[in-house]
Amino acid sequence: MTTINPGRLNDDNVQPASDLISGVGLGLRSPHINEILTDLPRIPWFELLADNHMVEGGLIPVQLAQICQHYPITFHSVGLSLGSVDPLDFNYLAKLKKLMKSYGVAWLSEHCCFTSVDGFHSHDLLPLPYSEESLSHMAERISQVQDFLGEQILIENVSSYMKFAETTLNESEFISELAKQADCSLLVDVNNIYVNHINQGINIDDYIASLPYDRIKEIHLAGFDNRGDYILDAHNNPVAEPVWQLFEKLIQHVADVPTLIEWDNDIPALQKLIEEADKADNIINNYRAGNLDYAIG
Amino acid sequence: MPLAEIQKSFIDSLVKPQSSDSGFLSQLLTVGSLDVNKQLYIYRSNINGAHQKVLEQVYPACLNILGEDYFSQLCRAYRFQYPSTDSDLNNYGEYFSDFIVKLFKLDNSLEGYEYLPDLACLEWHWHRSYYVKDNPLFDFEKLVAVDPVLHDNLIFTLNDSFSLHASDFPVMEIWHANNKEPGSEQEFSMPDSTQYFCITRAGFFPLLEELTTYEYQLLKSIAGNLALSQLSEISDKTGENDFQSRLIKFIQKNWVSGFALQDIKE
Ligand SMILES: [Fe+2]
Numbered sequence: 061m062t063t064i065n066p067g068r069l070n071d072d073n074v075q076p077a078s079d080l081i082s083g084v085g086l087g088l089r090s091p092h093i094n095e096i097l098t099d100l101p102r103i104p105w106f107e108l109l110a111d112n113h114m115v116e117g118g119l120i121p122v123q124l125a126q127i128c129q130h131y132p133i134t135f136h137s138v139g140l141s142l143g144s145v146d147p148l149d150f151n152y153l154a155k156l157k158k159l160m161k162s163y164g165v166a167w168l169s170e171h172c173c174f175t176s177v178d179g180f181h182s183h184d185l186l187p188l189p190y191s192e193e194s195l196s197h198m199a200e201r202i203s204q205v206q207d208f209l210g211e212q213i214l215i216e217n218v219s220s221y222m223k224f225a226e227t228t229l230n231e232s233e234f235i236s237e238l239a240k241q242a243d244c245s246l247l248v249d250v251n252n253i254y255v256n257h258i259n260q261g262i263n264i265d266d267y268i269a270s271l272p273y274d275r276i277k278e279i280h281l282a283g284f285d286n287r288g289d290y291i292l293d294a295h296n297n298p299v300a301e302p303v304w305q306l307f308e309k310l311i312q313h314v315a316d317v318p319t320l321i322e323w324d325n326d327i328p329a330l331q332k333l334i335e336e337a338d339k340a341d342n343i344i345n346n347y348r349a350g351n352l353d354y355a356i357g
Numbered sequence: 358m359p360l361a362e363i364q365k366s367f368i369d370s371l372v373k374p375q376s377s378d379s380g381f382l383s384q385l386l387t388v389g390s391l392d393v394n395k396q397l398y399i400y401r402s403n404i405n406g407a408h409q410k411v412l413e414q415v416y417p418a419c420l421n422i423l424g425e426d427y428f429s430q431l432c433r434a435y436r437f438q439y440p441s442t443d444s445d446l447n448n449y450g451e452y453f454s455d456f457i458v459k460l461f462k463l464d465n466s467l468e469g470y471e472y473l474p475d476l477a478c479l480e481w482h483w484h485r486s487y488y489v490k491d492n493p494l495f496d497f498e499k500l501v502a503v504d505p506v507l508h509d510n511l512i513f514t515l516n517d518s519f520s521l522h523a524s525d526f527p528v529m530e531i532w533h534a535n536n537k538e539p540g541s542e543q544e545f546s547m548p549d550s551t552q553y554f555c556i557t558r559a560g561f562f563p564l565l566e567e568l569t570t571y572e573y574q575l576l577k578s579i580a581g582n583l584a585l586s587q588l589s590e591i592s593d594k595t596g597e598n599d600f601q602s603r604l605i606k607f608i609q610k611n612w613v614s615g616f617a618l619q620d621i622k623e
Contacts (some may be wrong), residue, residue: 111444111445111446114445115447115488116488116489116490116491117488117489117490117491117517117518117558118487118488118489118491118518118558118561119487119561119562120488122561139444139445141444143364144364145360145361145364149444152444174364175444176368176444177364177365177367177368178365178368179442180368180372180440180441180442181440181441181442181443181444182368182371182372182400182404182441183404183407183408183441183446183449184371184400184403184404184407186364186367186368186371186400188360189360189363189384191360193359193360194360197360221391221396221399221400222385222388222396222397222400223385223386223388223396224363224384224385224386225358225383225384225385225386226358226360226363226384227386258389259388259389259390259391260388260389260391261388261389289390289391289395290390290391290395290399292399292403
Protein backbone atom coordinates (compact mmCIF):
# COMPACT_ATOMS: atom_id res chain seq x y z
CA MET A 61 0.00 0.00 0.00
CA THR A 62 1.33 3.40 -0.96
CA THR A 63 1.09 6.02 1.70
CA ILE A 64 1.25 9.74 1.21
CA ASN A 65 1.89 12.58 3.58
CA PRO A 66 -0.21 15.70 3.74
CA GLY A 67 1.63 18.72 2.49
CA ARG A 68 4.07 16.80 0.31
CA LEU A 69 3.11 18.97 -2.70
CA ASN A 70 5.15 21.74 -1.13
CA ASP A 71 8.26 19.61 -0.94
CA ASP A 72 10.34 19.58 -4.13
CA ASN A 73 12.20 16.43 -3.13
CA VAL A 74 9.14 14.28 -2.86
CA GLN A 75 7.33 12.46 -5.67
CA PRO A 76 4.48 14.60 -7.10
CA ALA A 77 1.07 13.47 -5.83
CA SER A 78 -0.16 12.95 -9.40
CA ASP A 79 2.45 10.19 -9.94
CA LEU A 80 0.72 8.13 -7.25
CA ILE A 81 -2.57 7.99 -9.16
CA SER A 82 -2.54 4.90 -11.34
CA GLY A 83 -4.67 1.85 -12.02
CA VAL A 84 -8.39 1.65 -11.32
CA GLY A 85 -9.60 3.69 -8.35
CA LEU A 86 -13.00 4.22 -6.76
CA GLY A 87 -15.15 7.23 -6.08
CA LEU A 88 -15.18 7.43 -2.26
CA ARG A 89 -18.73 7.50 -0.88
CA SER A 90 -19.75 8.04 2.74
CA PRO A 91 -21.42 4.62 3.35
CA HIS A 92 -18.03 2.97 2.74
CA ILE A 93 -15.73 5.24 4.71
CA ASN A 94 -15.78 3.37 8.04
CA GLU A 95 -15.20 0.04 6.34
CA ILE A 96 -12.32 1.46 4.31
CA LEU A 97 -10.67 3.03 7.35
CA THR A 98 -11.03 -0.19 9.32
CA ASP A 99 -10.02 -2.75 6.67
CA LEU A 100 -7.75 -0.61 4.46
CA PRO A 101 -8.66 -2.59 1.31
CA ARG A 102 -6.18 -2.69 -1.56
CA ILE A 103 -7.59 0.11 -3.71
CA PRO A 104 -4.95 2.15 -5.58
CA TRP A 105 -6.58 5.55 -5.19
CA PHE A 106 -9.81 7.37 -4.40
CA GLU A 107 -11.58 10.27 -6.01
CA LEU A 108 -13.48 12.43 -3.50
CA LEU A 109 -16.36 14.76 -4.24
CA ALA A 110 -14.67 17.92 -3.07
CA ASP A 111 -17.97 19.67 -2.34
CA ASN A 112 -18.82 17.03 0.28
CA HIS A 113 -15.55 17.66 2.10
CA MET A 114 -15.58 21.44 2.25
CA VAL A 115 -17.41 21.53 5.61
CA GLU A 116 -15.63 23.30 8.43
CA GLY A 117 -15.95 20.93 11.35
CA GLY A 118 -17.16 17.66 12.79
CA LEU A 119 -16.39 14.18 11.55
CA ILE A 120 -15.93 14.81 7.82
CA PRO A 121 -12.60 16.71 7.93
CA VAL A 122 -11.25 14.10 10.37
CA GLN A 123 -12.19 11.28 8.01
CA LEU A 124 -10.63 13.14 5.06
CA ALA A 125 -7.34 13.38 6.95
CA GLN A 126 -7.49 9.67 7.82
CA ILE A 127 -8.20 8.61 4.22
CA CYS A 128 -5.26 10.73 3.02
CA GLN A 129 -2.92 8.94 5.41
CA HIS A 130 -3.56 5.65 3.61
CA TYR A 131 -4.51 6.44 0.01
CA PRO A 132 -3.61 8.89 -2.75
CA ILE A 133 -6.64 11.02 -3.60
CA THR A 134 -7.97 13.31 -6.30
CA PHE A 135 -10.76 15.88 -6.03
CA HIS A 136 -13.82 16.01 -8.26
CA SER A 137 -15.91 19.14 -7.85
CA VAL A 138 -19.38 20.11 -9.01
CA GLY A 139 -19.62 23.65 -7.68
CA LEU A 140 -17.19 25.70 -9.77
CA SER A 141 -19.82 26.38 -12.44
CA LEU A 142 -17.06 26.91 -14.98
CA GLY A 143 -19.37 27.66 -17.89
CA SER A 144 -21.50 30.19 -16.01
CA VAL A 145 -21.58 33.87 -16.96
CA ASP A 146 -21.63 34.70 -13.23
CA PRO A 147 -18.25 35.71 -11.76
CA LEU A 148 -16.09 32.83 -10.53
CA ASP A 149 -16.58 32.08 -6.85
CA PHE A 150 -13.08 32.75 -5.49
CA ASN A 151 -14.16 31.93 -1.93
CA TYR A 152 -15.05 28.44 -3.07
CA LEU A 153 -11.80 28.22 -5.02
CA ALA A 154 -9.76 29.39 -2.04
CA LYS A 155 -11.34 26.68 0.14
CA LEU A 156 -10.57 24.10 -2.55
CA LYS A 157 -6.99 25.26 -2.88
CA LYS A 158 -6.43 25.13 0.87
CA LEU A 159 -7.81 21.60 1.12
CA MET A 160 -5.79 20.44 -1.89
CA LYS A 161 -2.56 21.76 -0.42
CA SER A 162 -3.30 20.47 3.09
CA TYR A 163 -4.06 16.93 1.99
CA GLY A 164 -1.74 16.52 -0.99
CA VAL A 165 -4.62 16.11 -3.45
CA ALA A 166 -3.17 14.93 -6.77
CA TRP A 167 -5.47 16.98 -9.00
CA LEU A 168 -8.86 18.61 -9.38
CA SER A 169 -11.39 17.73 -12.03
CA GLU A 170 -14.54 19.67 -12.95
CA HIS A 171 -17.24 19.47 -15.58
CA CYS A 172 -17.74 21.08 -18.95
CA CYS A 173 -20.99 22.74 -17.90
CA PHE A 174 -22.53 25.40 -15.68
CA THR A 175 -24.46 24.79 -12.46
CA SER A 176 -25.51 28.29 -11.42
CA VAL A 177 -26.35 31.66 -12.89
CA ASP A 178 -27.82 34.91 -11.54
CA GLY A 179 -26.94 33.62 -8.07
CA PHE A 180 -29.29 30.62 -8.38
CA HIS A 181 -27.77 27.16 -7.95
CA SER A 182 -29.32 24.20 -9.73
CA HIS A 183 -26.91 21.64 -8.20
CA ASP A 184 -27.10 19.88 -11.55
CA LEU A 185 -24.63 19.77 -14.42
CA LEU A 186 -26.32 22.01 -17.00
CA PRO A 187 -24.98 21.77 -20.54
CA LEU A 188 -23.69 24.65 -22.62
CA PRO A 189 -24.41 25.30 -26.27
CA TYR A 190 -21.28 24.14 -28.09
CA SER A 191 -20.60 27.48 -29.74
CA GLU A 192 -17.53 29.66 -30.28
CA GLU A 193 -18.82 32.00 -27.57
CA SER A 194 -19.10 29.17 -25.01
CA LEU A 195 -15.68 27.89 -26.03
CA SER A 196 -13.81 31.14 -25.46
CA HIS A 197 -15.79 31.82 -22.27
CA MET A 198 -15.03 28.38 -20.78
CA ALA A 199 -11.37 28.53 -21.85
CA GLU A 200 -10.92 31.89 -20.18
CA ARG A 201 -12.54 30.66 -16.95
CA ILE A 202 -10.49 27.48 -16.84
CA SER A 203 -7.34 29.57 -17.31
CA GLN A 204 -8.36 31.78 -14.39
CA VAL A 205 -8.90 28.74 -12.18
CA GLN A 206 -5.58 27.19 -13.19
CA ASP A 207 -3.77 30.47 -12.54
CA PHE A 208 -5.38 30.67 -9.11
CA LEU A 209 -4.58 27.06 -8.19
CA GLY A 210 -1.16 27.15 -9.79
CA GLU A 211 -1.79 23.85 -11.58
CA GLN A 212 -3.67 22.26 -14.46
CA ILE A 213 -7.18 20.96 -13.88
CA LEU A 214 -9.07 18.20 -15.70
CA ILE A 215 -12.30 18.91 -17.55
CA GLU A 216 -14.92 16.19 -17.87
CA ASN A 217 -17.40 15.72 -20.72
CA VAL A 218 -20.95 15.66 -19.31
CA SER A 219 -24.07 13.72 -20.15
CA SER A 220 -26.53 16.01 -21.87
CA TYR A 221 -30.22 15.73 -22.59
CA MET A 222 -30.41 18.92 -24.63
CA LYS A 223 -29.33 20.27 -27.93
CA PHE A 224 -29.17 24.02 -28.32
CA ALA A 225 -30.02 25.87 -31.52
CA GLU A 226 -26.81 27.85 -30.89
CA THR A 227 -24.63 24.71 -31.04
CA THR A 228 -22.22 24.78 -34.00
CA LEU A 229 -19.52 22.30 -32.86
CA ASN A 230 -19.88 18.68 -31.91
CA GLU A 231 -18.97 17.71 -28.35
CA SER A 232 -15.61 16.10 -29.03
CA GLU A 233 -14.54 19.08 -31.15
CA PHE A 234 -15.64 21.38 -28.36
CA ILE A 235 -13.74 19.67 -25.53
CA SER A 236 -10.65 19.03 -27.67
CA GLU A 237 -10.44 22.69 -28.66
CA LEU A 238 -11.24 23.72 -25.08
CA ALA A 239 -8.34 21.67 -23.72
CA LYS A 240 -6.03 23.29 -26.26
CA GLN A 241 -7.17 26.88 -25.68
CA ALA A 242 -7.18 26.58 -21.88
CA ASP A 243 -4.15 24.28 -21.78
CA CYS A 244 -5.98 21.95 -19.42
CA SER A 245 -6.25 18.16 -19.19
CA LEU A 246 -9.29 16.03 -19.90
CA LEU A 247 -11.28 13.51 -17.91
CA VAL A 248 -13.17 11.30 -20.35
CA ASP A 249 -16.36 9.83 -18.93
CA VAL A 250 -17.14 6.82 -21.10
CA ASN A 251 -20.66 6.40 -19.75
CA ASN A 252 -21.45 10.03 -20.59
CA ILE A 253 -20.35 9.48 -24.19
CA TYR A 254 -22.62 6.46 -24.39
CA VAL A 255 -25.57 8.31 -22.80
CA ASN A 256 -25.20 11.11 -25.36
CA HIS A 257 -24.91 8.53 -28.12
CA ILE A 258 -28.23 6.93 -27.16
CA ASN A 259 -30.10 10.15 -26.37
CA GLN A 260 -28.66 12.44 -29.00
CA GLY A 261 -27.26 10.08 -31.60
CA ILE A 262 -23.64 11.30 -31.40
CA ASN A 263 -21.17 9.12 -33.30
CA ILE A 264 -19.08 7.14 -30.80
CA ASP A 265 -16.28 6.16 -33.16
CA ASP A 266 -15.78 9.70 -34.45
CA TYR A 267 -15.85 10.94 -30.86
CA ILE A 268 -13.12 8.57 -29.66
CA ALA A 269 -11.02 9.10 -32.79
CA SER A 270 -10.98 12.88 -32.47
CA LEU A 271 -9.91 13.14 -28.80
CA PRO A 272 -6.47 14.60 -28.00
CA TYR A 273 -5.11 11.50 -26.24
CA ASP A 274 -2.08 13.22 -24.73
CA ARG A 275 -4.38 15.47 -22.71
CA ILE A 276 -6.47 12.65 -21.20
CA LYS A 277 -5.42 12.16 -17.56
CA GLU A 278 -8.40 10.21 -16.19
CA ILE A 279 -11.27 7.99 -17.35
CA HIS A 280 -14.66 7.59 -15.63
CA LEU A 281 -16.88 4.52 -15.77
CA ALA A 282 -20.40 4.46 -14.34
CA GLY A 283 -23.83 2.90 -14.80
CA PHE A 284 -26.91 4.51 -16.33
CA ASP A 285 -30.62 4.10 -15.69
CA ASN A 286 -32.88 3.07 -18.57
CA ARG A 287 -35.93 5.34 -18.53
CA GLY A 288 -37.60 3.98 -21.64
CA ASP A 289 -37.35 6.78 -24.17
CA TYR A 290 -33.96 7.92 -22.85
CA ILE A 291 -31.16 6.74 -20.58
CA LEU A 292 -30.12 8.74 -17.52
CA ASP A 293 -26.56 9.10 -16.25
CA ALA A 294 -27.77 8.07 -12.79
CA HIS A 295 -24.65 6.28 -11.44
CA ASN A 296 -27.01 3.74 -9.86
CA ASN A 297 -26.10 0.55 -11.72
CA PRO A 298 -23.12 -1.54 -12.75
CA VAL A 299 -21.30 -0.34 -15.87
CA ALA A 300 -23.33 -1.55 -18.86
CA GLU A 301 -21.89 -3.92 -21.47
CA PRO A 302 -21.83 -1.36 -24.33
CA VAL A 303 -19.96 1.04 -22.02
CA TRP A 304 -17.32 -1.65 -21.30
CA GLN A 305 -16.96 -2.07 -25.06
CA LEU A 306 -16.50 1.65 -25.52
CA PHE A 307 -13.95 1.64 -22.68
CA GLU A 308 -12.00 -1.04 -24.54
CA LYS A 309 -11.94 1.16 -27.64
CA LEU A 310 -10.73 4.14 -25.65
CA ILE A 311 -7.94 2.39 -23.74
CA GLN A 312 -6.40 1.27 -27.02
CA HIS A 313 -5.26 4.90 -27.18
CA VAL A 314 -4.73 5.63 -23.48
CA ALA A 315 -4.08 2.31 -21.71
CA ASP A 316 -1.99 3.89 -18.94
CA VAL A 317 -4.50 6.53 -17.94
CA PRO A 318 -5.99 6.05 -14.44
CA THR A 319 -9.59 4.87 -14.47
CA LEU A 320 -12.29 5.41 -11.87
CA ILE A 321 -15.57 3.66 -10.98
CA GLU A 322 -18.34 6.11 -10.01
CA TRP A 323 -21.46 4.97 -8.13
CA ASP A 324 -23.64 7.62 -6.45
CA ASN A 325 -27.19 6.32 -6.09
CA ASP A 326 -28.49 3.04 -4.63
CA ILE A 327 -24.90 2.59 -3.47
CA PRO A 328 -24.04 -1.12 -3.09
CA ALA A 329 -21.54 -2.83 -0.78
CA LEU A 330 -17.92 -1.77 -1.28
CA GLN A 331 -17.12 -5.26 -2.61
CA LYS A 332 -19.40 -4.63 -5.61
CA LEU A 333 -17.41 -1.51 -6.51
CA ILE A 334 -14.17 -3.45 -6.14
CA GLU A 335 -15.56 -6.06 -8.56
CA GLU A 336 -16.33 -3.32 -11.10
CA ALA A 337 -12.78 -2.01 -10.71
CA ASP A 338 -11.45 -5.55 -11.22
CA LYS A 339 -13.40 -5.79 -14.49
CA ALA A 340 -11.81 -2.58 -15.70
CA ASP A 341 -8.41 -3.87 -14.62
CA ASN A 342 -8.95 -7.11 -16.55
CA ILE A 343 -9.85 -5.21 -19.71
CA ILE A 344 -6.72 -3.08 -19.43
CA ASN A 345 -4.51 -6.10 -18.68
CA ASN A 346 -5.98 -8.10 -21.55
CA TYR A 347 -5.40 -5.22 -23.91
CA ARG A 348 -1.79 -4.93 -22.74
CA ALA A 349 -1.36 -8.69 -23.21
CA GLY A 350 -2.54 -8.30 -26.79
CA ASN A 351 -5.82 -10.10 -26.14
CA LEU A 352 -8.63 -7.93 -27.44
CA ASP A 353 -11.32 -10.51 -26.64
CA TYR A 354 -11.44 -9.44 -23.04
CA ALA A 355 -13.42 -11.40 -20.52
CA ILE A 356 -15.31 -9.31 -18.04
CA GLY A 357 -17.03 -12.21 -16.29
CA MET B 358 -28.97 34.38 -28.60
CA PRO B 359 -25.98 35.33 -26.38
CA LEU B 360 -24.74 32.75 -23.84
CA ALA B 361 -25.79 34.95 -20.90
CA GLU B 362 -29.40 35.06 -22.11
CA ILE B 363 -29.52 31.33 -22.79
CA GLN B 364 -28.24 30.56 -19.30
CA LYS B 365 -30.62 32.99 -17.67
CA SER B 366 -33.69 31.65 -19.42
CA PHE B 367 -32.53 28.07 -18.74
CA ILE B 368 -32.15 28.66 -15.01
CA ASP B 369 -35.44 30.62 -14.92
CA SER B 370 -37.24 27.65 -16.38
CA LEU B 371 -35.72 25.46 -13.66
CA VAL B 372 -36.16 27.65 -10.58
CA LYS B 373 -39.58 29.04 -11.49
CA PRO B 374 -42.89 27.21 -11.98
CA GLN B 375 -43.63 25.82 -15.45
CA SER B 376 -45.33 28.95 -16.86
CA SER B 377 -41.98 30.58 -17.71
CA ASP B 378 -40.65 27.95 -20.13
CA SER B 379 -41.47 29.38 -23.53
CA GLY B 380 -38.47 31.67 -23.91
CA PHE B 381 -36.04 28.88 -23.23
CA LEU B 382 -37.75 26.11 -25.19
CA SER B 383 -37.30 28.14 -28.39
CA GLN B 384 -33.53 27.73 -27.91
CA LEU B 385 -33.69 23.94 -28.12
CA LEU B 386 -33.68 21.53 -31.05
CA THR B 387 -35.52 18.23 -31.13
CA VAL B 388 -32.94 15.43 -31.01
CA GLY B 389 -33.57 11.74 -31.48
CA SER B 390 -36.58 10.74 -29.44
CA LEU B 391 -36.35 13.77 -27.19
CA ASP B 392 -38.61 16.69 -28.07
CA VAL B 393 -37.83 20.06 -26.55
CA ASN B 394 -40.35 19.71 -23.72
CA LYS B 395 -38.88 16.36 -22.76
CA GLN B 396 -35.34 17.78 -22.72
CA LEU B 397 -36.37 20.40 -20.19
CA TYR B 398 -38.49 17.91 -18.24
CA ILE B 399 -35.45 15.68 -17.65
CA TYR B 400 -33.53 18.54 -16.02
CA ARG B 401 -36.54 19.64 -13.99
CA SER B 402 -37.12 16.16 -12.62
CA ASN B 403 -33.41 15.56 -11.92
CA ILE B 404 -33.15 18.79 -9.98
CA ASN B 405 -36.38 18.18 -8.17
CA GLY B 406 -35.23 14.70 -7.19
CA ALA B 407 -31.85 15.90 -5.94
CA HIS B 408 -33.36 18.72 -3.86
CA GLN B 409 -36.04 16.43 -2.45
CA LYS B 410 -33.39 13.90 -1.44
CA VAL B 411 -31.61 16.61 0.56
CA LEU B 412 -34.83 17.64 2.33
CA GLU B 413 -35.66 13.99 3.09
CA GLN B 414 -32.28 13.57 4.73
CA VAL B 415 -32.56 16.78 6.73
CA TYR B 416 -36.23 16.35 7.74
CA PRO B 417 -36.81 12.60 8.29
CA ALA B 418 -39.39 13.12 11.08
CA CYS B 419 -41.42 15.63 9.01
CA LEU B 420 -41.29 13.17 6.11
CA ASN B 421 -42.49 10.32 8.32
CA ILE B 422 -45.40 12.37 9.64
CA LEU B 423 -46.53 13.91 6.35
CA GLY B 424 -45.99 10.86 4.16
CA GLU B 425 -43.99 10.65 0.94
CA ASP B 426 -46.63 12.09 -1.40
CA TYR B 427 -47.41 15.21 0.58
CA PHE B 428 -43.76 15.75 1.54
CA SER B 429 -42.80 15.52 -2.11
CA GLN B 430 -45.39 18.21 -2.99
CA LEU B 431 -43.94 20.40 -0.24
CA CYS B 432 -40.41 19.90 -1.58
CA ARG B 433 -41.50 21.03 -5.03
CA ALA B 434 -43.26 24.11 -3.68
CA TYR B 435 -40.33 24.89 -1.38
CA ARG B 436 -37.85 24.75 -4.26
CA PHE B 437 -39.81 27.39 -6.17
CA GLN B 438 -40.28 29.64 -3.12
CA TYR B 439 -36.74 29.27 -1.82
CA PRO B 440 -34.46 28.45 -4.76
CA SER B 441 -30.96 27.51 -3.72
CA THR B 442 -28.57 30.46 -3.68
CA ASP B 443 -25.61 28.58 -2.21
CA SER B 444 -23.22 26.19 -3.92
CA ASP B 445 -23.19 24.11 -0.73
CA LEU B 446 -26.14 21.71 -0.68
CA ASN B 447 -25.68 21.29 3.09
CA ASN B 448 -27.19 24.76 3.39
CA TYR B 449 -30.30 23.86 1.40
CA GLY B 450 -33.53 23.63 3.38
CA GLU B 451 -32.79 26.27 6.02
CA TYR B 452 -36.17 27.99 5.57
CA PHE B 453 -38.34 24.87 5.62
CA SER B 454 -39.76 25.77 9.04
CA ASP B 455 -40.72 29.29 7.87
CA PHE B 456 -42.19 27.77 4.74
CA ILE B 457 -44.43 25.47 6.79
CA VAL B 458 -45.59 28.42 8.93
CA LYS B 459 -46.75 30.19 5.75
CA LEU B 460 -48.37 27.01 4.53
CA PHE B 461 -50.76 26.91 7.50
CA LYS B 462 -52.51 29.99 6.11
CA LEU B 463 -53.08 28.24 2.78
CA ASP B 464 -53.68 24.58 3.58
CA ASN B 465 -56.46 23.44 5.97
CA SER B 466 -55.30 19.86 5.78
CA LEU B 467 -52.40 20.76 8.08
CA GLU B 468 -54.81 21.33 10.98
CA GLY B 469 -53.60 19.25 13.92
CA TYR B 470 -49.97 19.52 12.79
CA GLU B 471 -49.27 22.88 14.42
CA TYR B 472 -46.10 21.48 15.96
CA LEU B 473 -44.48 20.98 12.54
CA PRO B 474 -42.61 24.33 12.35
CA ASP B 475 -40.98 23.65 15.73
CA LEU B 476 -40.15 20.10 14.68
CA ALA B 477 -38.65 21.31 11.40
CA CYS B 478 -36.58 23.86 13.33
CA LEU B 479 -35.26 21.08 15.57
CA GLU B 480 -34.38 18.92 12.55
CA TRP B 481 -32.61 21.79 10.78
CA HIS B 482 -30.37 22.51 13.75
CA TRP B 483 -29.70 18.82 14.27
CA HIS B 484 -28.49 18.64 10.65
CA ARG B 485 -26.51 21.88 10.90
CA SER B 486 -24.74 20.93 14.12
CA TYR B 487 -23.15 17.97 12.34
CA TYR B 488 -21.20 20.21 9.95
CA VAL B 489 -20.43 23.55 11.58
CA LYS B 490 -16.90 24.52 12.43
CA ASP B 491 -15.13 23.22 15.50
CA ASN B 492 -14.59 25.60 18.41
CA PRO B 493 -11.54 25.45 20.67
CA LEU B 494 -12.20 24.33 24.22
CA PHE B 495 -12.89 27.06 26.76
CA ASP B 496 -9.63 28.72 27.78
CA PHE B 497 -9.68 28.72 31.59
CA GLU B 498 -6.14 30.07 31.84
CA LYS B 499 -7.14 33.09 29.85
CA LEU B 500 -10.16 33.59 32.09
CA VAL B 501 -8.03 33.39 35.24
CA ALA B 502 -5.76 36.06 33.75
CA VAL B 503 -8.64 38.55 33.47
CA ASP B 504 -8.44 41.29 36.12
CA PRO B 505 -11.25 40.52 38.65
CA VAL B 506 -12.31 44.18 38.45
CA LEU B 507 -13.39 43.50 34.89
CA HIS B 508 -15.33 40.29 35.59
CA ASP B 509 -18.68 42.05 35.44
CA ASN B 510 -17.92 42.91 31.81
CA LEU B 511 -17.32 39.34 30.66
CA ILE B 512 -19.48 38.28 27.74
CA PHE B 513 -19.61 34.55 27.07
CA THR B 514 -19.87 33.06 23.60
CA LEU B 515 -21.82 29.97 22.64
CA ASN B 516 -20.40 27.08 20.63
CA ASP B 517 -21.13 27.38 16.89
CA SER B 518 -22.93 24.03 16.93
CA PHE B 519 -25.21 25.13 19.80
CA SER B 520 -28.86 26.13 19.28
CA LEU B 521 -31.60 26.91 21.77
CA HIS B 522 -35.20 25.80 21.37
CA ALA B 523 -38.50 26.43 23.09
CA SER B 524 -41.78 24.82 22.09
CA ASP B 525 -45.32 24.65 23.44
CA PHE B 526 -45.64 21.23 21.76
CA PRO B 527 -44.03 17.92 22.80
CA VAL B 528 -41.62 18.15 19.85
CA MET B 529 -38.80 16.23 21.54
CA GLU B 530 -41.09 13.20 21.98
CA ILE B 531 -42.50 13.58 18.48
CA TRP B 532 -39.01 13.80 17.03
CA HIS B 533 -37.82 10.71 18.93
CA ALA B 534 -40.87 8.73 17.87
CA ASN B 535 -40.53 9.65 14.21
CA ASN B 536 -36.79 9.55 13.88
CA LYS B 537 -35.07 7.37 16.38
CA GLU B 538 -37.89 4.91 16.93
CA PRO B 539 -40.03 4.78 13.78
CA GLY B 540 -43.30 2.96 14.17
CA SER B 541 -43.62 3.79 17.84
CA GLU B 542 -46.55 5.47 19.61
CA GLN B 543 -47.79 8.57 17.80
CA GLU B 544 -50.22 9.84 20.46
CA PHE B 545 -48.78 12.74 22.41
CA SER B 546 -50.24 14.77 25.22
CA MET B 547 -49.58 18.49 25.29
CA PRO B 548 -46.99 19.48 27.89
CA ASP B 549 -48.18 21.49 30.92
CA SER B 550 -45.66 24.19 30.11
CA THR B 551 -43.23 25.23 27.41
CA GLN B 552 -40.50 22.68 26.64
CA TYR B 553 -36.94 23.99 26.58
CA PHE B 554 -34.05 22.14 25.01
CA CYS B 555 -30.81 22.63 23.14
CA ILE B 556 -28.95 20.92 20.32
CA THR B 557 -25.19 20.78 20.18
CA ARG B 558 -22.46 18.59 18.78
CA ALA B 559 -20.85 16.30 21.33
CA GLY B 560 -17.72 14.80 19.84
CA PHE B 561 -18.73 14.21 16.24
CA PHE B 562 -22.45 13.76 16.66
CA PRO B 563 -25.43 16.01 17.44
CA LEU B 564 -27.05 15.73 20.83
CA LEU B 565 -30.39 16.99 22.11
CA GLU B 566 -30.67 17.91 25.80
CA GLU B 567 -33.60 19.17 27.84
CA LEU B 568 -33.13 22.42 29.77
CA THR B 569 -34.81 23.93 32.80
CA THR B 570 -36.58 27.25 32.35
CA TYR B 571 -33.77 28.96 34.24
CA GLU B 572 -31.05 27.36 32.11
CA TYR B 573 -32.92 28.42 28.99
CA GLN B 574 -33.19 32.00 30.25
CA LEU B 575 -29.49 32.11 31.08
CA LEU B 576 -28.42 30.66 27.75
CA LYS B 577 -30.81 32.94 25.87
CA SER B 578 -29.19 35.90 27.67
CA ILE B 579 -25.72 34.64 26.83
CA ALA B 580 -26.81 34.35 23.19
CA GLY B 581 -28.01 37.95 23.47
CA ASN B 582 -24.51 39.04 24.55
CA LEU B 583 -25.49 40.05 28.08
CA ALA B 584 -22.51 40.59 30.37
CA LEU B 585 -21.80 38.59 33.52
CA SER B 586 -23.27 41.24 35.80
CA GLN B 587 -26.57 41.12 33.88
CA LEU B 588 -26.63 37.33 34.00
CA SER B 589 -26.29 37.50 37.77
CA GLU B 590 -29.23 39.89 37.92
CA ILE B 591 -31.42 37.36 36.12
CA SER B 592 -30.50 34.81 38.77
CA ASP B 593 -31.37 37.23 41.54
CA LYS B 594 -34.77 38.03 39.97
CA THR B 595 -35.71 34.38 39.46
CA GLY B 596 -34.60 33.47 42.96
CA GLU B 597 -32.09 30.96 41.60
CA ASN B 598 -28.89 30.73 43.59
CA ASP B 599 -26.77 28.30 41.61
CA PHE B 600 -25.75 30.61 38.79
CA GLN B 601 -22.09 29.66 39.09
CA SER B 602 -22.70 25.93 38.95
CA ARG B 603 -24.88 26.40 35.83
CA LEU B 604 -22.20 28.42 34.15
CA ILE B 605 -19.64 25.72 34.94
CA LYS B 606 -22.04 23.10 33.53
CA PHE B 607 -22.43 25.10 30.29
CA ILE B 608 -18.65 25.35 29.95
CA GLN B 609 -18.07 21.67 30.79
CA LYS B 610 -20.61 20.63 28.19
CA ASN B 611 -18.86 22.94 25.75
CA TRP B 612 -22.09 24.89 25.14
CA VAL B 613 -20.18 27.97 26.21
CA SER B 614 -16.86 27.84 24.42
CA GLY B 615 -15.30 31.27 24.86
CA PHE B 616 -15.61 34.77 26.24
CA ALA B 617 -15.02 38.35 25.27
CA LEU B 618 -14.24 41.37 27.36
CA GLN B 619 -15.99 44.57 26.35
CA ASP B 620 -15.67 44.44 22.55
CA ILE B 621 -12.43 42.43 22.42
CA LYS B 622 -13.58 39.02 21.20
CA GLU B 623 -11.59 36.02 22.27
FE1 LIG C 1 -18.04 11.20 -14.42
